Amino acid sequence: MAYLPSNILLTPEEMARADRMSAESGIPSFGLMRRAGYAVAATALSHFPAAVRFAVLCGPGNNGGDGYVAARQLADGGAEISVHALGDPDDLKGDAALAFQLWGGSVAPLREFQPQPGDVVIDALFGAGLSRKVSDEIAGVISSVERAGVPVLAVDLPSGVDGRSGKPLGAAFKAHCTITFMTRKPGHLLLPGKSLCGDIEVADIGIPRRIIEAAGGSISENGPPIWSAHLPFVGADSHKYRRGHLAVFSGETSKTGAARLSAIAGLKTGAGLVTLASPEDAMAANAAQLTAVMLKKVDTNAELSDWLENAKLSAFVLGPGFGVGSRARDFVLALKDSPLVLDADGITSFRDDPAILFDAFEDGETHLVLTPHDGEFGRLFPDIAADETLSKPDKALKAARRAHAAIVYKGADTVIASPDGRVAINTNGPPWLATAGSGDVLAGMIGAFLAQGLPAFEAAAAGVYLHGEAAGLAGPYMTAEDLAGQAGHAMADLVARF
Numbered sequence: 001m002a003y004l005p006s007n008i009l010l011t012p013e014e015m016a017r018a019d020r021m022s023a024e025s026g027i028p029s030f031g032l033m034r035r036a037g038y039a040v041a042a043t044a045l046s047h048f049p050a051a052v053r054f055a056v057l058c059g060p061g062n063n064g065g066d067g068y069v070a071a072r073q074l075a076d077g078g079a080e081i082s083v084h085a086l087g088d089p090d091d092l093k094g095d096a097a098l099a100f101q102l103w104g105g106s107v108a109p110l111r112e113f114q115p116q117p118g119d120v121v122i123d124a125l126f127g128a129g130l131s132r133k134v135s136d137e138i139a140g141v142i143s144s145v146e147r148a149g150v151p152v153l154a155v156d157l158p159s160g161v162d163g164r165s166g167k168p169l170g171a172a173f174k175a176h177c178t179i180t181f182m183t184r185k186p187g188h189l190l191l192p193g194k195s196l197c198g199d200i201e202v203a204d205i206g207i208p209r210r211i212i213e214a215a216g217g218s219i220s221e222n223g224p225p226i227w228s229a230h231l232p233f234v235g236a237d238s239h240k241y242r243r244g245h246l247a248v249f250s251g252e253t254s255k256t257g258a259a260r261l262s263a264i265a266g267l268k269t270g271a272g273l274v275t276l277a278s279p280e281d282a283m284a285a286n287a288a289q290l291t292a293v294m295l296k297k298v299d300t301n302a303e304l305s306d307w308l309e310n311a312k313l314s315a316f317v318l319g320p321g322f323g324v325g326s327r328a329r330d331f332v333l334a335l336k337d338s339p340l341v342l343d344a345d346g347i348t349s350f351r352d353d354p355a356i357l358f359d360a361f362e363d364g365e366t367h368l369v370l371t372p373h374d375g376e377f378g379r380l381f382p383d384i385a386a387d388e389t390l391s392k393p394d395k396a397l398k399a400a401r402r403a404h405a406a407i408v409y410k411g412a413d414t415v416i417a418s419p420d421g422r423v424a425i426n427t428n429g430p431p432w433l434a435t436a437g438s439g440d441v442l443a444g445m446i447g448a449f450l451a452q453g454l455p456a457f458e459a460a461a462a463g464v465y466l467h468g469e470a471a472g473l474a475g476p477y478m479t480a481e482d483l484a485g486q487a488g489h490a491m492a493d494l495v496a497r498f
């Protein structure tokens with residue numbers, strides 16, 4: 001069995017390119033479809049051994065072709081099968097027409113399909129080729145299956161889900177499981193597609209790895225292959241300055257907790273030193289709660305310039321609890337040549353004129369990381385946020401290019417993008433990350449990776465991954481303090497793996 005390049009994601013367009021490239025290299029395309037159909041049949045039997053009947057719903061393209069092959073295979077194995085087709089099967093072309101001949105049994109129109117108790121629906125209506133909203137007739141079938149409560153095995157994608165964006169076009173099946181081929185598509189990982197796929201299986205249908213890699217663009221699942229080569233290794237000859245000095249800016253007296261969460265997370269993620277830069281009026285509040293994290297009074301622009309000139313500082317986090325306004329803008333502009341994570345209030349401070357921020361960080365290697373959630377993303381990039389034709393990865397990438405920054409577009413399906421075109425979709429974040437302060441912890445983790453010398457995109461992606469791992473260790477009902485507290489254990493686990 002060939003090696004499956006596990007973190008590569010191919011968009012439907014890229015998958016079609018892989019298909020063409022394999023045909024050009026002499027691999028018979030019907031062989032791919034046959035293996036796809038066999039894999040569907042095998043998954044159907046292993047997941048639903050007690051099915052009374054497999055109802056195979058076949059569409060007008062190659063997804064339908066996979067369905068016909070699966071129907072033949074299941075029937076040969078003695079299963080009860082009914083096949084329903086969208087459109088006239090005599091109009092099928094190419095491999096799908098061959099698959100229909102291979103089936104050779106009876107086919108009823110899709111509109112006549114009535115789910116029965118004991119049915120398992122094999123959804124082979126549309127996969128990568130979905131190009132528009134599904135019709136009312138198809139939406140009606142989808143809702144009748146849902147009402148009947150029978151399980152659905154989706155071929156490639158639950159029909160109706162756009163493989164590029166994960167968005168349903170009109171209506172979509174909610175599958176019990178989905179079997180896809182060679183690699184997952186972005187739509188399997190992005191919401192709401194992710195929640196419509198059920199369990200996902202990836203079958204190797206024999207496209208060589210070199211073709212998948214050549215056809216693939218730049219989207220992958222976030223994970224160590226993207227950044228493990230950059231992970232800091234603490235050797236016997238290390239000293240704290242070699243591990244980087246992270247500076248985190250605190251807010252005023254009543255809003256100091258967020259920055260402290262970032263600072264502690266930064267220290268536990270391996271920064272050699274972390275200093276909290278605090279306004280004078282918040283010094284006492286901060287001092288009362290810090291031990292390993294150092295404290296420095298920084299109120300004015302002049303004090304900041306002086307500190308930047310005289311201290312060895314490797315990277316900065318600005319935003320958590322900082323307050324929105326001109327002081328944030330002034331500080332950010334003073335930091336324009338340094339690695340910086342800009343989060344929360346730091347982002348919102350530029351909503352009236354984002355170009356000031358983007359222009360400031362234009363020069364040199366990418367060294368700004370922006371970590372917006374949906375609301376903050378819309379403040380900095382209102383036109384991109386409003387464009388319904390773009391997927392979340394498209395939006396993050398457009399924003400990264402405009403801002404000259406690595407973008408961490410947060411959410412349950414966080415996307416990380418680099419101006420150079422690389423995009424990663426994160427999948428290890430558990431839902432209990434949705435707790436106050438968890439974004440502050442993330443900013444500190446990314447800041448620590450910047451301080452340890454990781455480039456912006458790698459630092460951002462590694463930080464998001466570590467955040468998910470730490471949340472896994474902290475468990476449900478964790479607080480942001482617990483999350484920061486687990487960062488060191490999560491780092492130790494990660495570093496031990498490489």
Ligand SMILES: NC(=O)C1=CN([C@@H]2O[C@H](COP(=O)(O)OP(=O)(O)OC[C@H]3O[C@@H](n4cnc5c(N)ncnc54)[C@H](OP(=O)(O)O)[C@@H]3O)[C@@H](O)[C@H]2O)[C@@H](O)CC1
Nearest residue numbers: 032033060061062063126127128129130131132133134156
């Ligand atoms: N390398 C691989 O991965 C392999 C992939 N394989 C399989 O091929 C699948 C991709 O096949 P595909 O390109 O033929 O597309 P598919 O999803 O069947 O749909 C296209 C058809 O649907 C139609 N149509 C579209 N939207 C519609 C709508 N809303 N309502 C109504 N009609 C609509 C569209 O019509 P048109 O837009 O042209 O008018 C066209 O007729 C892939 O998902 C996988 O299962 C394997 O067989 C082997 C190797």
Ligand SMILES: Nc1ncnc2c1ncn2[C@@H]1O[C@H](COP(=O)(O)OP(=O)(O)O)[C@@H](O)[C@H]1O
Nearest residue numbers: 410411412429430431433434436437438439440
């Ligand atoms: N349902 C979820 N599943 C996984 N991760 C989530 C979920 N909801 C939120 N997160 C993550 O939790 C963090 C929340 O950050 P943010 O919205 O800035 O919150 P806060 O301001 O309270 O810290 C982000 O990293 C986000 O990706």
Ligand SMILES: [K+]
Nearest residue numbers: 123126157159
């Ligand atoms: K399908």
